[in-house]
Amino acid sequence: MMELWDILIAPFQLGAMVKAFWVSALVGLVCSALSCYMTLKGWALMGDAVSHAVVPGVVLAYALGLPYAVGAFVFGVGSVAAIGFIKDNTRIKEDTVIGLVFTGFFAFGLVLVSKIKSTVDLSHILFGNVLGISDGDILQTIIIGIITLTALAILRKDLILFCFDATHAKSIGLNTTFLHYVLLTLMSLTAVAGLQTVGIILVVAMLVTPGATAYLLSDRFDHMMLIAMASGVFSSVMGTYLSYHIDGSTGGCIVVLQTLLFVLAMIFAPKHGMLAQGRKTKFGA
Numbered sequence: 001m002m003e004l005w006d007i008l009i010a011p012f013q014l015g016a017m018v019k020a021f022w023v024s025a026l027v028g029l030v031c032s033a034l035s036c037y038m039t040l041k042g043w044a045l046m047g048d049a050v051s052h053a054v055v056p057g058v059v060l061a062y063a064l065g066l067p068y069a070v071g072a073f074v075f076g077v078g079s080v081a082a083i084g085f086i087k088d089n090t091r092i093k094e095d096t097v098i099g100l101v102f103t104g105f106f107a108f109g110l111v112l113v114s115k116i117k118s119t120v121d122l123s124h125i126l127f128g129n130v131l132g133i134s135d136g137d138i139l140q141t142i143i144i145g146i147i148t149l150t151a152l153a154i155l156r157k158d159l160i161l162f163c164f165d166a167t168h169a170k171s172i173g174l175n176t177t178f179l180h181y182v183l184l185t186l187m188s189l190t191a192v193a194g195l196q197t198v199g200i201i202l203v204v205a206m207l208v209t210p211g212a213t214a215y216l217l218s219d220r221f222d223h224m225m226l227i228a229m230a231s232g233v234f235s236s237v238m239g240t241y242l243s244y245h246i247d248g249s250t251g252g253c254i255v256v257l258q259t260l261l262f263v264l265a266m267i268f269a270p271k272h273g274m275l276a277q278g279r280k281t282k283f284g285a
Contacts, residue, residue, distance in 0.1 A: 011241055011244040017244060019133065020133070020240050020250070021237055021240055021241070023138055024197050024237060024239070024250070024254065025233050025236050025237050026142065027193050027197045027206070027236060028210075028229075028234075028236030029145070029149075029233050030145045030193055031190055031193070031203070031206035031232055032229045032231065032233070033152055033225060033228070034148060034152065034186055034187065034190050035206070035209070035210045035212075036210075036211040036214065036215075036221070036224055036225050036228050037152070037159055037183060037211075038187070038208060038211055039208070039211035039215050040163035040164060040215075040221075043187075045099075046083075046184070047187055047208055048102060048204045049079060049083065049098045049101060050079055050080065050102075050184070050188050051191045051194075051200055051203045051204045052102045052103075052105060052106040052200060052204075053076060053101065054073075054076045054188070054191055054192065054200060055075075055105065055106055055112075055200055056071075056075055056105055056106075056109035057070075057071030057072045057074050057075030057078075058072050058200070059071070059112040059113055059116060068137075068192070068195060069140050069144075069192045072191065072192045072195060073188055073189065073192055076187070076188030076189075076191055077184075077185060079102065079105055080181070080184040083101050086100070133197075140192075141193050144189045144190070144193040148186050152186070155179070158179055159183065160221055162176055162180075162183075191203050194206055194207075197236070198251030198252075198255060199251050202252070202254075202255045205258060205259070206232065206236075206258065209255070209258040209259060209261075210228040210229070210231050210232040210235075211224070211228050212262055213227070213228065213231050213258070213262045214226075214227035214231065216265040216269040216272045217265055219271070231258065232258070235254055235255075235257035235261060236254050238257055239254030239255070239256070239257045239258075240253070240254065242257075
């Protein structure tokens with residue numbers, strides 16, 4: 001019995017693992033809060049674009065000896081500006097523009113990764129390395145988390161209305177352009193926060209899945225937010241814990257758990273789940 005207990009608590013006796021638990025929980029909380037707005041706005045593809053577009057910025061920041069966050073943020077905001085410019089000055093639809101921009105930026109990043117000589121494994125940028133996170137990166141993640149959560153709290157009502165009905169929001173005098181770029185800027189910041197935890201490749205899942213899961217479980221935004229944050233923190237901490245025992249990818253374990261939670265909600269959600277919808281169809285018929 002004691003041997004089993006020792007195995008279960010082993011991760012909590014390692015300083016690097018305890019640090020990883022706290023960082024993963026914070027990133028899960030911040031990403032989940034933002035994911036609710038992205039779900040309502042239908043910005044899953046935009047999240048994918050921003051998260052992939054920061055890759056060249058991270059690589060260039062490494063080459064210039066700058067913090068990863070600087071390069072990632074500049075290219076994240078730059079990708080958003082490029083999407084807006086192309087959409088406003090051509091007849092191409094937004095989803096096509098997003099696909100063009102994020103694949104172009106990401107491909108440029110891969111070229112840089114292959115050409116820049118590095119003593120650091122730059123694949124950690126793509127797939128994360130929360131167990132090797134430095135104190136400086138932890139501080140950066142905390143600052144980004146505070147900025148994001150504070151902005152979402154201050155602009156909560158305006159952002160909810162903007163995500164539900166941008167036309168109505170504009171008609172009552174809200175600056176929808178400002179709100180649009182606030183959300184995109186927060187998305188870029190959050191992609192930077194998820195850099196060390198799950199990497200650029202998987203951070204889009206953390207920006208989409210918790211909100212999508214909660215959307216199936218509640219029709220009230222406040223409840224949706226709480227459910228999303230709870231599922232995000234749970235999957236982040238438990239995914240980190242499981243990755244220790246199976247010696248697997250931490251980011252992969254976190255996202256797999258989030259996906260499993262979504263599948264469970266999709267099937268068993270009391271009102272919007274597949275079983276509930278099947279019963280409605282059956283009795284309706």
